[in-house]
Each structure stands twice: as C-alpha cells, then as structure tokens.
Amino acid sequence: MSKLWGGRFTKQTNHLVDEYTASIGFDQALAEEDIQGSLAHVTMLGKCGILPQEDVETIKAGLIKVLEKINNNEIEFSVSDEDIHMNVEKNLIAEIGPVGGKLHTGRSRNDQVATDMHLYLRKRVVELSGMLHELQQSLVVQARDNLDTIVPGYTHLQRAQPILFAHHLMAYVSMFQRDNERLMDSYKRINVLPLGAGALAGTTFPIDRHFVAEQLQFDRVYENSLDAVSDRDFILEFLSHASIIMMHLSRLSEELVLWSSTEFNFIELDDAFCTGSSIMPQKKNPDVPELVRGKTGRVYGNLMGLLTVLKSLPLAYNKDMQEDKEGMFDTVATLEGALQLFAPMIATMKVNKSRMREAVNKDFSNATDIADFLVGKGLPFRQAHEVIGKTVLYCIQNGKYLLDLTMDEFKQFSELFDDAIYEVLQPETVVNARNVYGGTATDQVADAIKRSEVLMQMTEQWLKEHQ
Numbered sequence: 001m002s003k004l005w006g007g008r009f010t011k012q013t014n015h016l017v018d019e020y021t022a023s024i025g026f027d028q029a030l031a032e033e034d035i036q037g038s039l040a041h042v043t044m045l046g047k048c049g050i051l052p053q054e055d056v057e058t059i060k061a062g063l064i065k066v067l068e069k070i071n072n073n074e075i076e077f078s079v080s081d082e083d084i085h086m087n088v089e090k091n092l093i094a095e096i097g098p099v100g101g102k103l104h105t106g107r108s109r110n111d112q113v114a115t116d117m118h119l120y121l122r123k124r125v126v127e128l129s130g131m132l133h134e135l136q137q138s139l140v141v142q143a144r145d146n147l148d149t150i151v152p153g154y155t156h157l158q159r160a161q162p163i164l165f166a167h168h169l170m171a172y173v174s175m176f177q178r179d180n181e182r183l184m185d186s187y188k189r190i191n192v193l194p195l196g197a198g199a200l201a202g203t204t205f206p207i208d209r210h211f212v213a214e215q216l217q218f219d220r221v222y223e224n225s226l227d228a229v230s231d232r233d234f235i236l237e238f239l240s241h242a243s244i245i246m247m248h249l250s251r252l253s254e255e256l257v258l259w260s261s262t263e264f265n266f267i268e269l270d271d272a273f274c275t276g277s278s279i280m281p282q283k284k285n286p287d288v289p290e291l292v293r294g295k296t297g298r299v300y301g302n303l304m305g306l307l308t309v310l311k312s313l314p315l316a317y318n319k320d321m322q323e324d325k326e327g328m329f330d331t332v333a334t335l336e337g338a339l340q341l342f343a344p345m346i347a348t349m350k351v352n353k354s355r356m357r358e359a360v361n362k363d364f365s366n367a368t369d370i371a372d373f374l375v376g377k378g379l380p381f382r383q384a385h386e387v388i389g390k391t392v393l394y395c396i397q398n399g400k401y402l403l404d405l406t407m408d409e410f411k412q413f414s415e416l417f418d419d420a421i422y423e424v425l426q427p428e429t430v431v432n433a434r435n436v437y438g439g440t441a442t443d444q445v446a447d448a449i450k451r452s453e454v455l456m457q458m459t460e461q462w463l464k465e466h467q
C-alpha cells in the first residue's frame with residue numbers, strides 16, 4: 001500500500017528520507033496508548049453522530065485486533081509508514097478494509113501524538129512515584145534500626161559533629177519526599193487532553209473533547225488548540241524532576257561507594273548487589289551505585305536535549321518535536337532501573353555499627369560541644385572557639401583525643417572547665433544535646449520518622465487513587 005498521505009505526491013519518497021524521518025523504531029513503545037486514544041476518539045465520533053455506530057463498532061474491533069497482534073509480535077512495523085500512528089492505521093485498514101480510513105476523521109497526528117505522550121507519561125509517573133515510595137520505606141526501616149548508631153557527620157568531607165546514622169538516612173527520605181511531591185504535582189499538568197486540537201486550529205467536525213477526556217480519565221482538556229499540539233512542557237518538567245531524582249540518587253550512591261570502601265568500612269552492600277573483578281579475586285565492587293552515579297549524566301543530557309530542541313520553535317507542531325521521545329523513554333528506563341535496585345539494595349545493606357562508633361571515638365567532632373560548655377560558663381563564643389582550637393591542637397600534638405585529657409590538662413586552657421565536661425563530651429550527650437526540631441537528638445529523629453511515615457501514607461493514598 002502507498003503512503004497514507006500520498007495523494008499530493010508524484011514520486012516515491014527517497015528511501016533515505018523514509019529512514020531519516022521515521023520514528024517507528026522508537027515510538028512503537030506508544031502502541032498501547034495510541035490505540036487507547038483511538039478507541040476513545042472513535043467512540044466519541046459515534047456518540048456525536050459523525051460516524052455511524054456500525055462503523056464505530058467495526059473500527060473498535062479492528063483496533064483491538066491490531067493491538068493483540070502487536071502484543072503477540074505478529075505485526076512487522078514498516079519504516080515507510082513512518083510512525084506508530086500510521087503503522088496502526090495501515091494495519092487497521094488491512095484488518096477491516098476502507099472503513100478503517102474513517103478513524104482519522106476530525107483528528108491529526110499532531111493532537112494524536114501529544115495525547116499518546118500524555119497517556120504514556122501519566123502512567124509512568126505513577127509507577128515511578130511508587131518506586132520512590134518503596135525506596136523511602138527501605139530507608140526508614142534502616143533508620144529505625146539505627147536510632148542508636150552514632151556516626152561522624154561531615155562537612156567538606158571532614159568530620160564535623162557526631163550524628164545518628166538514622167538522621168543521615170532520614171535526610172534522604174526528606175529529599176525523596178520532595179521528589180515524590182514534585183512527581184505527584186506534575187501529574188496535574190500531564191493529565192490534560194490535547195486531542196481535538198486537530199493539526200493546530202481545532203476541527204470542523206462537531207466533536208466532544210470533554211467526552212474523550214472523560215473516557216480517558218483526563219481531568220481537563222487543553223484550553224488552546226495551538227498550545228495543545230505545541231506543548232511539551234509536561235515532558236520537560238518530568239525530565240527536570242527526573243534529573244533532580246538522579247542527582248539525589250547520585251549523592252547517595254557516592255556515599256555508599258565511600259562508606260563501603262575499606263577506608264570507611266561503615267557499611268557492606270549485600271553480595272547480591274555487588275560484582276567482582278575479572279583479575280583481582282579479592283574485589284567486591286559497588287557497581288550499582290557507581291553506575292547510577294554515572295547514568296545521572298544521560299538524564300541531565302536528555303533534559304538539556306529537549307530544552308534545546310524546543311528553544312525558539314515557532315508554534316505549532318514542527319517535526320523537530322519528534323525528538324521528544326527517545327530522551328523521555330530513556331529517562332523512564334534509567335530511573336526505573338535505578339529505583340528498582342536501590343530499594344532492595346538499601347534494605348539489605350549491613351551497617352557496621354561498631355566501626356562507626358570507633359570512628360566517632362577517634363575524632364574531635366565533639367569540639368563544638370566543649371566550646372558551647374564554656375559559653376554556658378559565661379565565655380563569649382568567639383573566645384571559647386579560640387580556647388578549644390588550642391586544646392585540640394594540644395591533643396593532636398600529644399596523640400590524644402579530648403576525652404583522654406586530665407582535668408589538669410583542661411585547666412591549662414581555661415579555669416572554667418570542671419568534671420562535668422567528661423559527660424558533655426560523650427557522643428550520646430553530644431547527639432542528644434541537639435534537641436531541636438529537625439536535629440539529630442534521638443527523640444527528634446524518632447519524631448521525624450513518625451512524621452515522614454504520615455507523609456508517606458499520603459503518597460500511598462495518592463497512589464491508590466491514581467493506579
């Protein structure tokens with residue numbers, strides 16, 4: 001069969017043009033959405049009296065047959081039919097005859113492809129939100145198990161102040177909570193129907209866009225037909241949210257890689273989530289977090305790619321926009337791949353509590369607390385800072401930690417020291433002294449866990465309503 005749009009042409013398309021302009025190689029991933037949209041469209045054509053009911057039934061049965069065949073790999077897509085939309089239509093006509101040609105009444109590929117993308121992304125956003133939620137749950141379980149685990153907290157990757165390991169993990173729970181809220185919010189802008197915009201200006205047929213929206217469970221229809229076919233903001237928004245999620249995952253990845261090194265030895269990733277070396281028999285490599293860290297780059301690239309494709313594009317549809325798909329598919333696959341591994345990898349991670357404790361005992365991360373102690377005795381903070389700086393220097397020069405100093409040694413630096421300092425310097429005291437909302441004290445972290453569980457229940461509710 002010739003091209004669906006062949007009437008105006010006197011020559012065959014150059015086969016290189018066919019290959020260059022075709023999107024079927026990747027947009028076949030939209031087959032289900034394409035047919036779902038067509039079913040709603042043709043139902044509406046029947047309801048509005050644009051097509052006889054008999055034709056509508058024939059077309060619907062044909063579409064279902066085509067979908068079945070696609071799912072059973074019984075259809076060979078053709079590059080000369082360019083994209084999924086025309087491949088489906090060609091196969092529909094082959095299946096039911098010329099009546100299949102009535103499906104495209106009152107519709108353009110421009111509003112059709114946009115609809116497919118909205119349907120596709122809407123589904124993926126819910127799936128990804130569920131996966132993020134599972135990762136949060138793994139982190140919360142580990143946080144609960146580590147409410148008594150103290151670890152050095154870092155700034156500049158230098159030991160700063162001791163914190164609960166649970167507090168560190170809960171920071172990621174908060175980050176992924178924001179990510180999930182962004183995804184859930186973006187759903188509102190994804191769940192808008194472009195169909196009915198036609199090529200750009202609407203259609204001469206008396207269609208009912210709201211009826212199509214209802215059938216496809218879209219909350220709204222696009223207000224403006226040009227905007228409906230030109231808009232790819234919803235994909236950009238997704239790519240930007242995905243970039244932030246990957247950035248968060250890459251930070252966690254980097255910490256997992258560091259923590260599982262012999263130098264830190266804070267955690268051990270389960271064997272099932274690590275790989276070996278082909279030459280060094282002793283190696284156990286954290287390939288999964290490394291690769292997630294690395295794949296963050298391609299997701300940023302996908303965002304930059306689409307932003308650049310859309311920059312300065314005149315309204316309405318331009319063929320450039322066909323470039324919106326691969327980056328989106330790749331981003332969905334990259335995120336799914338990472339998230340589906342991260343949740344069980346975090347759940348099975350072993351935490352080396354004693355090694356963390358050893359790290360806390362052998363450092364000066366309690367120094368701020370003796371400065372605060374002197375402030376409590378009336379010394380201005382800036383002077384206290386100076387006194388403790390000198391005390392720490394003395395310790396370093398004499399191979400000691402603050403808790404090793406005798407009272408006489410303390411007194412060399414300030415007369416304000418007394419025996420209470422030994423209690424103040426204990427890691428538990430240091431941690432529990434940060435008893436402010438959002439701080440690392442055990443009670444605060446336990447409360448933070450409870451609050452995050454409430455937020456996560458809200459996500460669960462949202463997931464239930466949108467699945």
Ligand code: ARG
Nearest residue numbers: 023083109110113317321322
């Ligand atoms: N394959 C095209 C795309 O993905 C479908 C829309 C084509 N519309 C057109 N007027 N050529 O963008």
